[in-house]
Amino acid sequence: MTRRILPIIFLIFVTLQASGCATTRSVNQFETGAAQVAKTGNVLLMPADVELYVLTATGQLQPNAEWTTNARGFIDTAVREKIASLGYAVDAFNLTDNAPDSDQIQLQKLHMAVGSSILQHSLGMGAQALPTKAGGKFDYSLGSQARSLKLNAQSKYGLFVYFQDSYSSGGRVAAQIGLALLGVGITGGQQAGFASLVDLDTGDVVWFNFLHSMVGDVRNQKGADSSIGKLLNEFPARQ
Amino acid sequence: MYKFLITLFLTSLTASYGLSAESSYTPEFEPDYRPEISSAEGGFWYMSDELEKKIQTSPYVIREPRLNEYLSNLVCQLAQDYCKNIRVYVIDNPLFNASMYPNGMMHVHSGLLIRVENEAQLAAVISHEIAHYLRAHHVKRYQRLNKGRGLSIIFDLILAGSTGVYLPLSDLGAYADAMAFSRKHETEADLYGARLLSEMNYDPQASAELWAYVEREREADQSKNDRNVFFASHPAMADRNSILTDAASKIKQENPAANELGSERFKQVISSVYTSMMKEQLALQEHEQTAEVLARHRSIGYPETHISYFEGELYRQRKGEGDIENAINAYTRSTQDMNGPVAAHRELGYLYMKSKQSALALTSFEKYQQLAPDASDSKMIDYYITTLRNQ
Numbered sequence: 001m002t003r004r005i006l007p008i009i010f011l012i013f014v015t016l017q018a019s020g021c022a023t024t025r026s027v028n029q030f031e032t033g034a035a036q037v038a039k040t041g042n043v044l045l046m047p048a049d050v051e052l053y054v055l056t057a058t059g060q061l062q063p064n065a066e067w068t069t070n071a072r073g074f075i076d077t078a079v080r081e082k083i084a085s086l087g088y089a090v091d092a093f094n095l096t097d098n099a100p101d102s103d104q105i106q107l108q109k110l111h112m113a114v115g116s117s118i119l120q121h122s123l124g125m126g127a128q129a130l131p132t133k134a135g136g137k138f139d140y141s142l143g144s145q146a147r148s149l150k151l152n153a154q155s156k157y158g159l160f161v162y163f164q165d166s167y168s169s170g171g172r173v174a175a176q177i178g179l180a181l182l183g184v185g186i187t188g189g190q191q192a193g194f195a196s197l198v199d200l201d202t203g204d205v206v207w208f209n210f211l212h213s214m215v216g217d218v219r220n221q222k223g224a225d226s227s228i229g230k231l232l233n234e235f236p237a238r239q
Numbered sequence: 240m241y242k243f244l245i246t247l248f249l250t251s252l253t254a255s256y257g258l259s260a261e262s263s264y265t266p267e268f269e270p271d272y273r274p275e276i277s278s279a280e281g282g283f284w285y286m287s288d289e290l291e292k293k294i295q296t297s298p299y300v301i302r303e304p305r306l307n308e309y310l311s312n313l314v315c316q317l318a319q320d321y322c323k324n325i326r327v328y329v330i331d332n333p334l335f336n337a338s339m340y341p342n343g344m345m346h347v348h349s350g351l352l353i354r355v356e357n358e359a360q361l362a363a364v365i366s367h368e369i370a371h372y373l374r375a376h377h378v379k380r381y382q383r384l385n386k387g388r389g390l391s392i393i394f395d396l397i398l399a400g401s402t403g404v405y406l407p408l409s410d411l412g413a414y415a416d417a418m419a420f421s422r423k424h425e426t427e428a429d430l431y432g433a434r435l436l437s438e439m440n441y442d443p444q445a446s447a448e449l450w451a452y453v454e455r456e457r458e459a460d461q462s463k464n465d466r467n468v469f470f471a472s473h474p475a476m477a478d479r480n481s482i483l484t485d486a487a488s489k490i491k492q493e494n495p496a497a498n499e500l501g502s503e504r505f506k507q508v509i510s511s512v513y514t515s516m517m518k519e520q521l522a523l524q525e526h527e528q529t530a531e532v533l534a535r536h537r538s539i540g541y542p543e544t545h546i547s548y549f550e551g552e553l554y555r556q557r558k559g560e561g562d563i564e565n566a567i568n569a570y571t572r573s574t575q576d577m578n579g580p581v582a583a584h585r586e587l588g589y590l591y592m593k594s595k596q597s598a599l600a601l602t603s604f605e606k607y608q609q610l611a612p613d614a615s616d617s618k619m620i621d622y623y624i625t626t627l628r629n630q
Contacts, residue, residue, distance in 0.1 A: 054279075065285030066277040100296045 022213035022230060025123045027138050027205075030236045034138070035199065035206040037236045041156025042089040044149065044200065046108065048075050052219070053166040055189045061166055067219050074224035075163055079195075082228055083159065087238035091151050093158075103148040111160050114140050114205065115196050123210050139204075146203035158200050161231070163193035165218050190214050195231050207236060264431050266373040270320045280341070283381050287342040294328055294344070301329040301349060301515065309508045310347060310365075317362060317435050318369050325372065327365075333519040335453060339368040341377045349516040352509060353532060354452065356539055358501025359436070359445035366432035367446070374431065376424040426482065433486050437497035443487035445500070447480045456531045506540060513545050514580055521549060526557045544579030547572035551586060563590055574606075581610040588623065601627040 029035040052067035083090050097104050118140055121130045133139075149158050167189040190213060197207040211231045217223035274280040294300060301307075306329060315322035324343045333350040340346075345368055355361045371377065433443045454476055491497055509516075520529055530553065536546050551569035554562040570587045573579040584607035591600035604624050608617065 054282075062279050063282035063286050064277065065281045068285065069276070098296060100298045100300070102296075105296045 022211070022215060024209055024211045024230060024233065026209035026234055027118070027122065027207070028234060028236070029138065029204070029206040035204065037239050038156045040154070042091050042152075042154045043083050043197075044091045044093055044151060044155045044158045045076070045079060045083070046093050046111075046149075046158055046160045048072055048079065048161040048163060049112075050075055050163045050218075051165075053164075053189075055166045055168050057169060067167075071163070071165070071218045071224065074218055074221045075161065075228060077221065078224045078228035079159070079161055079232070081225070082232045082235070086235060088157075089154070091155060093149070094151065103145060107142060107146060107149055108160075110142055111196065111198070112162075114142060115160065115162065115194060115208075118196070118205065118208055119194060119210060123208075141205065142198055142203035144201070144203050146198055146200050150200050155200055157206070158198040160196045160198065161193065161228075162195075163191070163218065163227075163231075165189070165191045165193075165216070165227075167217070167219075191216050191218070191227060193227075193231055195235075197235070209234065264434055266321070267375040268373075270324055272324075279382070280378055283378065284342045287340040287344060290340070291326070291342065291344045294330075294346075299331045301331050301512065303329075303512045303515070306352075306508055306512050309504075313358070313362060314345065314365055314369070316439050317366050319435075319438075321369070321373065325369065331516075331519060333523055337364050337368050339371045339377065341372075341375070341381075343372065345369075345372075349519065353516050353520060354456070354535070355449060355505075356452070356502070356535065357445070358505040359441040359499060360449040361505065362436055362439065362441045362501075363432065363443075363446035363449060366435040367428045368432075369435060370428040370431035371424065374424070374427060376428065380424070425479075429479070429483055430486055433483065433490060437490045437494050440494070440496050440499045442498050442500055443490045444484065447483040447487060450476060450480055450483070452535065456528055459527045459531045460525060461527050462525070502539075510541055510545075513541055514548075517545075517549050521552045521556065524556060526553060529553050542578060544573045544576055547575075548580045548583050551583060555586065555590070563594055566590055567594075581607060584610065585616070585620065588620075592623070592627070597627055597630055 030037050050068055050072045052064050052071050053061040054064050056062055080090050095104055099105075120128050122133055122136075122138060122140075146158065149155070192210075192212050194208065194210045196205055196209075198204065199206050209231060211227070213227070213230065216227045216230075218227050274284055276285075307327070310327045310329065314325050314327050318325050321343075325345055326343060327345045327347060329352070330346050330348050332348040333353070334348060335350045335354055336346075336348045337351050338346045345365075347365070351364060352361070355364070429446065433446060436445070437443045520532060523529075529549070533546055533550055533553070537543075547569045551566045551573060554566035554569060567587065567590050570583040570590070573583040574587070584603050588600050588603035588607060591597070591603060601624065604620050604627070607614075608620050608624065611617070614620070
């Protein structure tokens with residue numbers, strides 16, 4: 001169910017600001033003083049959730065396995081380098097318990113739900129705002145159970161990245177040009193993604209950023225570096 | 240995307256039915272086939288693989304080893320050379336269904352297992368799904384969807400922009416189209432499936448018998464408030480049955496040995512997981528359907544103590560006239576030997592308490608406490624016992 005939500009939000013953004021080039025919307029609990037950037041501690045990289053599509057002439061998003069598999073590698077590298085450049089030691093997540101009720105799996109599912117709620121209720125789109133989050137209140141948390149994601153005593157934060165990208169097929173490009181001649185604008189491929197930083201001691205989401213962009217290409221390392229650079233642009237440097 | 244995939248494949252058993260009987264009985268691909276990773280079909284497989292990863296860690300999968308081993312063996316026999324390419328998962332869902340994905344993942348709902356009467360009927364459904372797989376029906380349907388879906392998705396987008404609500408109307412349009420396109424596929428899967436079935440000497444008539452039961456259960460349902468797309472989309476059930484019956488008698492002439500039902504084997508396996516599979520059916524609160532299912536179970540010969548327990552549950556939920564007494568009688572039958580669910584004693588305790596029979600209530604709660612000392616509700620039961628003793 002939650003898988004469904006990002007594309008929905010994605011569509012709404014697309015329709016409302018089809019002329020925009022690249023936008024990000026973020027929440028930074030460090031700036032507001034609600035959280036303190038750690039002086040020590042590593043960032044644990046959770047497996048990036050990546051999907052790449054072909055946008056066909058008729059507007060259908062067709063998953064592309066090859067692009068997706070490659071992009072996952074590029075994005076992983078880009079995130080790792082960016083975080084390291086901000087002074088953090090980076091750990092890779094290692095699934096050690098794949099039982100259905102394992103905390104490791106449940107917490108990833110929970111994060112998907114929480115992340116989608118943040119997008120839906122706290123980042124723009126007034127109609128979807130919740131009364132419990134009035135005045136920009138931002139108190140999303142996975143709960144203290146998040147501690148079980150820690151690999152070792154140094155793990156301080158967990159970083160979750162979701163990235164979806166689509167590219168116009170030849171037919172779609174033709175349709176764009178054809179309809180543009182008739183005065184109708186239809187969109188080409190575009191990127192949407194979010195990154196979310198969770199304090200693994202409290203489970204609180206301390207930093208969150210949403211990216212939507214009409215340009216960019218994560219099908220190569222350089223493009224992935226650039227897109228991830230935008231997504232993690234305001235990521236807090238280690239003190 | 241996953242919802243879309245699921246919607247698409249729920250149609251595999253549930254799509255409406257056509258009269259065309261032209262069919263092919265040759266697989267579309269060799270065993271161990273995988274599409275090019277960069278192709279559209281490769282993308283479709285990839286999504287199915289991703290879904291399968293989620294299924295592997297899903298709490299809605301029934302993992303009981305004996306049942307799973309039994310189903311895997313059955314699939315293996317029927318799929319022959321393709322045995323190792325198909326993986327079966329039992330989904331804890333009380334709605335009658337089974338489905339197949341292009342990558343070889345098969346879902347069998349618990350709602351199917353509690354409705355089939357014998358191994359031949361189960362094998363009939365599994366063969367039907369294997370036939371969909373071997374004929375690559377899902378891939379053909381997907382390609383069709385990609386062609387037909389364009390304009391309506393743009394309407395959805397406009398609606399989303401103006402109302403802030405994304406209503407996937409194009410899914411519905413696509414769904415209707417997929418249903419129509421799949422008529423041909425359903426016939427093909429039925430007839431190809433009947434062949435696979437009889438090659439293993441199962442009675443090909445089993446399939447028509449199962450549909451007849453499903454129709455009977457549907458007739459019994461007074462609410463007609465079906466949650467299952469299956470029931471909503473079957474105007475041509477009679478046609479389907481006559482085609483299947485004709486095909487079955489033809490096959491039986493060619494292969495007189497095709498008469499196996501496998502009733503006893505099937506009963507043994509299902510009996511061992513009966514309680515866990517029936518729970519969700521009761522949760523649907525579809526009383527007439529549940530009554531049909533339970534009557535069928537009695538004729539199959541599942542343990543009487545288990546059937547009685549769920550009859551008790553049915554009456555307790557239904558709350559009709561005389562149902563407290565009906566429920567007490569049914570739960571009492573289920574406690575006749577030690578094999579029935581221990582929860583029957585607790586339910587008896589509550590019902591006796593409700594009908595002011597304190598002494599009987601106390602005995603029932605004490606029995607429950609004795610049989611399930613570590614139950615999660617033990618504190619509650621302690622409280623009732625203390626209260627009843629002090630009365």
